[in-house]
Amino acid sequence: MVKIPEVIYNSNLKKNLLARPDFANKITQFKVKEIFKDEFFSNSPPSIFIGSALPYPQVNVGVLAPPEKKEDISLYDNQKYWAENNLDIYQIMEFRSSLINSRFRTDVKAVRTNDNRFLNLAREIGMSIKPVDVEVKLKKKIKLRINIDDTTLPMGPRGRVEKLRVASNPKVSSHVDKVYFDADMKAIEGINYLSKHGFDENALSKLLSIGIMGQEKRRVLVPTRWSITSVDSMLGNELLKQVKQFSLLNNYLFFYGHYLGNHYFVLFLPEIYNYELFETYLPGSFWNPTSNINISTDFEPFRGRTRYAEQTAGGFYATRLAMLEYLNKIKRQGSCLIVRIETPDYWLGLGVFVVREAMRKTLLNKPLEFNDKNKAIEFFRKQIFDKFKLDISKTLEHSILLDVIKQKKIFDF
Numbered sequence: 001m002v003k004i005p006e007v008i009y010n011s012n013l014k015k016n017l018l019a020r021p022d023f024a025n026k027i028t029q030f031k032v033k034e035i036f037k038d039e040f041f042s043n044s045p046p047s048i049f050i051g052s053a054l055p056y057p058q059v060n061v062g063v064l065a066p067p068e069k070k071e072d073i074s075l076y077d078n079q080k081y082w083a084e085n086n087l088d089i090y091q092i093m094e095f096r097s098s099l100i101n102s103r104f105r106t107d108v109k110a111v112r113t114n115d116n117r118f119l120n121l122a123r124e125i126g127m128s129i130k131p132v133d134v135e136v137k138l139k140k141k142i143k144l145r146i147n148i149d150d151t152t153l154p155m156g157p158r159g160r161v162e163k164l165r166v167a168s169n170p171k172v173s174s175h176v177d178k179v180y181f182d183a184d185m186k187a188i189e190g191i192n193y194l195s196k197h198g199f200d201e202n203a204l205s206k207l208l209s210i211g212i213m214g215q216e217k218r219r220v221l222v223p224t225r226w227s228i229t230s231v232d233s234m235l236g237n238e239l240l241k242q243v244k245q246f247s248l249l250n251n252y253l254f255f256y257g258h259y260l261g262n263h264y265f266v267l268f269l270p271e272i273y274n275y276e277l278f279e280t281y282l283p284g285s286f287w288n289p290t291s292n293i294n295i296s297t298d299f300e301p302f303r304g305r306t307r308y309a310e311q312t313a314g315g316f317y318a319t320r321l322a323m324l325e326y327l328n329k330i331k332r333q334g335s336c337l338i339v340r341i342e343t344p345d346y347w348l349g350l351g352v353f354v355v356r357e358a359m360r361k362t363l364l365n366k367p368l369e370f371n372d373k374n375k376a377i378e379f380f381r382k383q384i385f386d387k388f389k390l391d392i393s394k395t396l397e398h399s400i401l402l403d404v405i406k407q408k409k410i411f412d413f
Contacts, residue, residue, distance in 0.1 A: 257362025261345025
């Protein structure tokens with residue numbers, strides 16, 4: 001039987017989205033098979049979700065798996081595959097809505113002991129680099145639901161675990177074992193070590209969230225929404241140390257690209273590192289239920305930020321990571337001005353992975369080069385106007401980055 005699922009929103013989104021008929025029309029086009037099971041044998045991608053809705057330090061720990069075993073289960077939590085193959089929102093939702101969040105409640109410090117059997121099993125699953133077979137019995141039958149958040153990926157129904165069994169041997173990398181069994185290794189050291197051995201940010205955020213990193217006496221479970229941005233920030237900081245040692249760019253570089261209704265206009269300038277992001281939300285896009293254009297912005301100077309980027313939040317760090325990956329790849333330092341435009345095509349938030357992958361896709365394109373600053377900035381402005389009839393001249397007048405590079409430098413005297 002196929003039915004329209006009930007949609008559960010986090011508190012930040014519910015009021016805005018329920019008032020929007022355009023969103024209601026689109027979500028009701030999405031239908032999934034009705035699930036009545038409260039006991040099933042399945043496999044996890046592997047995927048673990050640490051929820052942050054409970055009063056801290058209490059959290060929900062969930063093992064994500066469909067109600068029946070899938071041969072292609074690894075694709076259900078493979079963000080790079082989705083981006084590389086240009087999956088649309090409905091295709092991604094089909095994967096995510098199939099994952100049942102079989103969860104239990106615990107304290108974040110419970111990882112410091114081995115007293116919680118469910119947590120031990122969840123940790124085994126989360127540490128695996130291959131899908132894991134699981135047997136699950138829930139306390140009661142689950143309802144057909146899609147759970148939507150403002151930072152993390154959507155998920156399907158959720159239910160309380162009564163029984164949980166790992167039915168296959170998790171395959172754990174020796175590199176993950178090294179981090180887990182090193183009682184003195186700091187979390188940031190573990191992140192950097194695993195990154196150098198091929199673990200991407202999705203795998204790293206999962207490992208950080210299940211509490212296997214950090215000095216043993218200080219380990220905690222980290223809610224997934226926090227671990228995602230923490231990993232983006234830490235990976236970016238490590239890259240930035242290297243980027244600041246490189247010579248400056250020779251020219252001004254302009255890039256344009258898009259993914260899932262998120263359009264990126266990127267201008268690299270041959271200056272010391274500074275980074276500024278403007279996020280522009282067009283009416284009808286996921287973050288903008290109004291009839292006006294909304295804009296958020298954050299800036300990072302050469303010396304770094306001392307506070308969290310409140311305006312653009314996780315998107316700031318995800319975009320920054322992709323930008324720093326590019327500078328590190330070409331072994332150059334530069335300032336970077338970015339305008340992200342979110343259009344009505346991005347009608348459902350899928351988490352910050354979208355902006356990270358949209359920026360990466362953008363920087364795979366061939367750049368246009370300029371040797372004149374004024375011509376580069378004018379071209380940047382005109383491209384945005386030509387594509388969206390959006391004049392950002394007034395916005396750029398408030399650009400901290402452009403103001404900084406106008407200031408005279410010591411060699412100008």
